[in-house]
Amino acid sequence: MAVCVAVIAKENYPLYIRSAPTENELKFHYMVHTSLDVVDEKISAMGKALVDQRELYLGLLYPTEDYKVYGYVTNSKVKFVMVVDSSNTALRDNEIRSMFRKLHNSYTDVMCNPFYNPGDRIQSRAFDSMVTSMMIQVC
Amino acid sequence: MEGLTLSDAEQKYYSDLFSYCDIESTKKVAANGRVLELFRAAQLPNDVVLQIMELCGATRLGYFGRSQFYIALKLVAVAQSGFPLRVESINTVKDLPLPRFVASKNEQESRHAASYSSDSENQGSYSGVIPPPPGRGQVKKGSVSHDPVQPRTSADQQEPASPVVSPQQSPPTSPHTWRKHNRHPSGGNSERPLTGPGPFWSPFGEAQSGSSAGDAVWSGHSPPPPQENWVSFADTPPTSTLLTMHPASVQDQTTVRTVASATTANEIRRQSSSYDDPWKITDEQRQYYVNQFKTIQPDLNGFIPGSAAKEFFTKSKLPILELSHIWELSDFDKDGALTLDEFCAAFHLVVARKNGYDLPEKLPESLMPKLIDLEDSADVGDQPGEVGYSGSPAEAPPSKSPSMPSLNQTWPELNQSSEQWETFSERSSSSQTLTQFDSNIAPADPDTAIVHPVPIRMTPSKIHMQEMELKRTGSDHTNPTSPLLVKTSDLSEESKINSSVKFASGNTVDGYSSSDSFTSDPEQLGNNVTHQRSHSGTSPDNTAPPPPPPRPQPSHSRSSSLDMNRTFAVTTGQQQAGVVAHPPAVPPRPQPSQAPGPVVHRPVDADGLITHTSTSPQQIPEQPNFADFSQFEVFAASNVNEEQEDEAEKHAEVLPVEKASDPASSLRVAKTDSKIEEKTAASAPANVSKGTTPLAPPPKPVRRRLKSEDELRPEVDEHTQKTGVLAAVLASQPSIPRSVGKDKKAIQASIRRNKETNTVLARLNSELQQQLKDVLEERISLEVQLEQLRPFSHL
Numbered sequence: 001m002a003v004c005v006a007v008i009a010k011e012n013y014p015l016y017i018r019s020a021p022t023e024n025e026l027k028f029h030y031m032v033h034t035s036l037d038v039v040d041e042k043i044s045a046m047g048k049a050l051v052d053q054r055e056l057y058l059g060l061l062y063p064t065e066d067y068k069v070y071g072y073v074t075n076s077k078v079k080f081v082m083v084v085d086s087s088n089t090a091l092r093d094n095e096i097r098s099m100f101r102k103l104h105n106s107y108t109d110v111m112c113n114p115f116y117n118p119g120d121r122i123q124s125r126a127f128d129s130m131v132t133s134m135m136i137q138v139c
Numbered sequence: 140m141e142g143l144t145l146s147d148a149e150q151k152y153y154s155d156l157f158s159y160c161d162i163e164s165t166k167k168v169a170a171n172g173r174v175l176e177l178f179r180a181a182q183l184p185n186d187v188v189l190q191i192m193e194l195c196g197a198t199r200l201g202y203f204g205r206s207q208f209y210i211a212l213k214l215v216a217v218a219q220s221g222f223p224l225r226v227e228s229i230n231t232v233k234d235l236p237l238p239r240f241v242a243s244k245n246e247q248e249s250r251h252a253a254s255y256s257s258d259s260e261n262q263g264s265y266s267g268v269i270p271p272p273p274g275r276g277q278v279k280k281g282s283v284s285h286d287p288v289q290p291r292t293s294a295d296q297q298e299p300a301s302p303v304v305s306p307q308q309s310p311p312t313s314p315h316t317w318r319k320h321n322r323h324p325s326g327g328n329s330e331r332p333l334t335g336p337g338p339f340w341s342p343f344g345e346a347q348s349g350s351s352a353g354d355a356v357w358s359g360h361s362p363p364p365p366q367e368n369w370v371s372f373a374d375t376p377p378t379s380t381l382l383t384m385h386p387a388s389v390q391d392q393t394t395v396r397t398v399a400s401a402t403t404a405n406e407i408r409r410q411s412s413s414y415d416d417p418w419k420i421t422d423e424q425r426q427y428y429v430n431q432f433k434t435i436q437p438d439l440n441g442f443i444p445g446s447a448a449k450e451f452f453t454k455s456k457l458p459i460l461e462l463s464h465i466w467e468l469s470d471f472d473k474d475g476a477l478t479l480d481e482f483c484a485a486f487h488l489v490v491a492r493k494n495g496y497d498l499p500e501k502l503p504e505s506l507m508p509k510l511i512d513l514e515d516s517a518d519v520g521d522q523p524g525e526v527g528y529s530g531s532p533a534e535a536p537p538s539k540s541p542s543m544p545s546l547n548q549t550w551p552e553l554n555q556s557s558e559q560w561e562t563f564s565e566r567s568s569s570s571q572t573l574t575q576f577d578s579n580i581a582p583a584d585p586d587t588a589i590v591h592p593v594p595i596r597m598t599p600s601k602i603h604m605q606e607m608e609l610k611r612t613g614s615d616h617t618n619p620t621s622p623l624l625v626k627t628s629d630l631s632e633e634s635k636i637n638s639s640v641k642f643a644s645g646n647t648v649d650g651y652s653s654s655d656s657f658t659s660d661p662e663q664l665g666n667n668v669t670h671q672r673s674h675s676g677t678s679p680d681n682t683a684p685p686p687p688p689p690r691p692q693p694s695h696s697r698s699s700s701l702d703m704n705r706t707f708a709v710t711t712g713q714q715q716a717g718v719v720a721h722p723p724a725v726p727p728r729p730q731p732s733q734a735p736g737p738v739v740h741r742p743v744d745a746d747g748l749i750t751h752t753s754t755s756p757q758q759i760p761e762q763p764n765f766a767d768f769s770q771f772e773v774f775a776a777s778n779v780n781e782e783q784e785d786e787a788e789k790h791a792e793v794l795p796v797e798k799a800s801d802p803a804s805s806l807r808v809a810k811t812d813s814k815i816e817e818k819t820a821a822s823a824p825a826n827v828s829k830g831t832t833p834l835a836p837p838p839k840p841v842r843r844r845l846k847s848e849d850e851l852r853p854e855v856d857e858h859t860q861k862t863g864v865l866a867a868v869l870a871s872q873p874s875i876p877r878s879v880g881k882d883k884k885a886i887q888a889s890i891r892r893n894k895e896t897n898t899v900l901a902r903l904n905s906e907l908q909q910q911l912k913d914v915l916e917e918r919i920s921l922e923v924q925l926e927q928l929r930p931f932s933h934l
Contacts (some may be wrong), residue, residue: 112475114445115452115463123460125500126467 002099002135003067004028004083007107007122010076012036016122019083020135032081035061035069039079042071056104057097072100078107099134106130153209160208181215191215418503420487428483442476448485455489461498465489468502480507 004025007016017032019025038061058071063086072080080103082096110116110124160177178188195210420428429439435451436443443451445466452462469485470477477485484506492498 109467109473112445112470112473113463113466114449114475115459115466123463124467125464129500 002082003085004032004081005103005131005135006032006081006083007103008032008036008079008081009119010078015078015120016127016131018128018131018135028083031064031067031069031083035071035081036079038062038069039071039073039081043073043077057100059093070096070100072104074104074107080104080107102130102134149213153212156212157205157208178211178215181219183215183218187218191218418487418491418499418505420483420505424487424490425483428486429479431486432479432482439479442474442478443482445475445477448477448482452485452489455493457489457492461492462489464498465492468498469506471502471507 002020004017004019006014006018006028009015014032017029019028039058042058042061056072056074058073061069061071061081063069066086068084068086070082070084072082074080080100082099082103084096106124106127107122110122110127111118113124116122116124156177178191181188183191191211191214194214195207431451432439432443435447448466449462452465453459455462457465465485465488468488469481471481471484484502487506488498
């Protein structure tokens with residue numbers, strides 16, 4: 001499913017980035033980085049729009065021939081970027097949304113941890129396991 | 140895949156393994172995490188593992204369903220036994236030992252298999268330890284614990300493997316438990332040995348390398364270690380001390396537990412409870428934790444905020460990452476604060492970590508907030524623990540109740556309530572109004588759920604009131620006060636109602652039932668309906684009276700209108716008859732003062748005028764509502780003397796101004812007529828028209844207007860239609876007795892009527908405009924003729 005998942009902080013530095021082991025990770029890192037521009041563009045387009053679930057989910061940021069990049073932004077301007085393999089039977093929008101929702105929930109749980117300093121890299125095992133479950137869903 | 144036949148032991152073992160791997164309780168496990176580790180622990184080469192996975196069909200499906208998992212396990216056993224991997228070998232290989240998932244030595248393997256399938260003594264075979272839960276590394280440790288001598292050596296052997304395997308260990312029914320130690324008393328083992336914890340044994344091995352009698356060590360160290368442990372925690376003593384103390388404390392705990400467990404006869408019970416042992420909190424520990432909790436938060440039912448907890452646990456000098464993980468494990472409801480139970484769990488984890496235990500991936504069930512109170516009822520803990528854990532703490536009631544049963548109870552309650560909320564909101568949104576009725580219906584009669592929501596008007600209209608009444612009386616089961624019972628079937632009743640209404644109104648009025656339905660009060664109509672119903676017997680029982688009390692006079696509001704309608708009906712008939720017969724008839728004119736003028740010029744018109752006049756005066760006395768004619772009069776007076784050129788403007792003014800009132804509309808009609816009359820009069824006999832207009836004294840504007848109407852009507856044949864229309868319009872206007880004082884219904888009805896009048900008048904206006912044009916042309920031609928003639932005359 002998801003080939004790469006990244007959590008980017010408000011200042012546009014990554015808090016967490018993880019790729020499926022099969023691919024060259026650097027390529028995904030680059031894709032995520034370039035997608036940040038698209039995310040910013042979408043955010044500014046929304047402007048002062050009131051934030052609700054729909055607007056948190058940015059949708060398909062841009063497709064390449066092999067991958068599709070989806071974006072999601074939280075109220076605190078923390079961005080989630082997910083790269084999905086196009087060859088997968090096209091994931092429905094709802095599924096992507098649910099994946100982002102799960103990501104958001106896990107991220108919130110990480111935030112609730114008093115031992116986590118905002119801005120640190122996310123090293124929570126629970127978060128890792130959740131991301132792993134999202135990424136590896138095919139044997 | 141052919142059917143898989145498993146022996147009972149296998150069945151149990153596989154199901155436990157599956158539960159272990161099924162961390163999300165989705166009944167299917169992805170090929171990751173536990174499953175992979177499990178297969179790796181099976182000590183099979185990678186290609187064999189891949190082959191197994193392929194054979195069982197997981198690659199096809201993408202995940203391990205229960206059957207696939209079982210097949211895989213069976214294949215693992217097959218492979219481990221050295222048989223070639225074939226699909227058919229699943230069932231053909233007899234007496235297959237259970238798959239072993241341990242990087243274990245042969246002795247342990249055999250022990251494991253043997254003990255699991257047999258009830259026999261388990262002296263050396265702490266493999267029994269493993270039974271339901273994959274004994275993984277802990278199996279070895281179990282044996283170590285069991286036998287002081289053996290453990291030493293095996294512990295050393297297993298040490299390297301233990302750290303690898305330990306985290307994966309988990310009891311069958313709970314995500315992860317650590318078996319610190321099998322519960323066998325150092326003495327006899329009538330019971331099956333249970334596994335021991337992994338990493339525990341490494342320190343144990345190290346610490347105990349010198350000692351021989353574990354018992355002595357255990358008993359000797361029982362009291363001090365706990366305290367030392369705690370002390371060490373607070374003061375950050377050297378780790379070695381901890382390690383030394385650790386095994387003792389653990390052993391102490393184990394001793395306690397083994398004694399307790401020794402009493403149980405059930406194998407499974409023992410096994411399951413043994414899994415909880417490592418994480419169970421003893422009484423002393425618990426007391427200590429509670430004391431510590433009090434130092435931070437005196438109220439035992441209160442929370443420790445995250446920041447305070449952070450400071451406290453930082454004192455333990457554990458790395459932040461591990462503390463973070465401990466927090467994630469122990470903050471059960473993810474609220475950023477720790478209750479007493481959560482705090483104890485966290486504390487216990489910290490202690491364990493400091494003593495060398497690896498942190499589990501999931502919170503051990505014995506540490507779950509609910510289960511800390513259920514220390515000895517491991518079985519009870521297993522199920523609720525899992526349920527509670529999988530029940531997503533987020534959904535737990537915010538009360539943080541320390542008992543699992545309460546959690547379970549509240550959760551279904553929440554579910555129910557959420558369903559109720561959903562249904563409630565759904566219903567309230569579907570029905571636009573009268574939510575109160577919704578709430579009555581929703582819980583009371585789920586069977587009579589609204590099948591087809593029909594919007595209910597806020598303001599009861601006659602129709603709806605009729606419907607409501609019909610529903611109430613006609614339906615036996617429904618709530619008497621629920622208009623929501625309006626369903627699609629009610630539409631048919633609606634038509635019935637209309638017809639019945641018409642029937643009722645027809646008694647008094649003809650042709651005005653539909654309009655009347657909007658005018659009169661709902662109660663009245665309801666009364667009418669009920670009245671009729673009783674008469675017609677459409678609805679057998681009038682059990683549920685409508686909420687609004689019926690008015691004594693059902694047709695009170697319509698009385699005048701009905702009368703008027705009746706009158707108008709008659710009048711209309713008369714008018715029409717008069718109009719039709721106007722040429723021959725010469726009905727007397729009560730005030731023919733101005734009438735003669737136009738009459739002279741247009742005898743034909745006079746007939747009609749007379750006719751109409753005769754009727755109109757009749758109308759005047761009969762309809763006190765026509766007092767509005769005073770306005771009419773004033774208005775007429777004001778407008779009478781206006782120039783014809785202003786007619787258009789006045790028409791425009793009049794029309795919107797008079798929209799709201801019936802008399803105004805009638806006024807308008809008259810106005811129009813008067814204007815047109817003036818125009819038409821001016822066309823031929825300009826004098827006449829001029830004469831007519833100034834001849835219209837205020838006291839007799841009505842007549843004049845009416846006359847003008849009459850004059851107008853007879854003028855053109857096609858006007859007869861308009862006459863009829865006008866008459867109808869006029870007649871319909873007074874149908875609303877007191878538009879001003881009426882309620883909104885009447886006003887709306889009157890508005891509707893006025894709009895109808897407007898359209899009629901607009902049409903009339905256009906036609907008359909056409910006539911005007913013709914007349915003007917005629918006038919021009921006449922003037923031209925006059926001009927032509929005049930030079931002669933001037934000559």
